[in-house]
Amino acid sequence: MNKVLGMVLITAFIGGFVLIFIGCNLINPACEDFLAKLGNKPEELEFAGCKKYKKFSLEALEARYKVTGKDAPKVERFLQQKFQMSELRFLCCGWEPVRRIENTNSPGYGSFRDSRGYEYEVSMFSQETLIDERQDWQNIPFLYVDVTLYLEQP
Secondary structure, three states: HHHHHHHHHHHHHHHHHHHHHHHHHOOOOOOOHHHHHOOOEEEEOOEEEHHHHHHEOOEEEEEEEEOOOOOOOHHHHHHHHOOOOOOOOEEEOEEEEEEEEEEEEEEEEEEEEEOOOOOEEEEEEEOOOOOOOOHHHHHOOOOEEEEEEEEEOO
């Protein structure tokens, strides 16, 4: 009888630990290559890392990718088709996704929801550059893609 009771207690303990472990993973998603996990990431898009930080005063995980200027048009099309990101436009000093509505510019980020229900924001941009024509993108060393997962609601 003591052996059976011991087995029941061990099984309950292990089961409880597994549930706690799974629950923690659901509450705290991992910082990782989000696009690779989603699938169909273009091979030209290089994962540069992931970090946890505050964005607009909200906890967030952000995966960063980079792509050469030469390959940027292909990656831009992928992000537009897969995540409905707007076309990149040159504003002031760099390239960013912009949605134009009646002569007004607004952010043109893309987005997606993963199988767990988490919502991600997708953006592509250049660093500051004087290159303001699309046909000259091959002269921009790298453009970047950020995929942000907010861990808090505003």
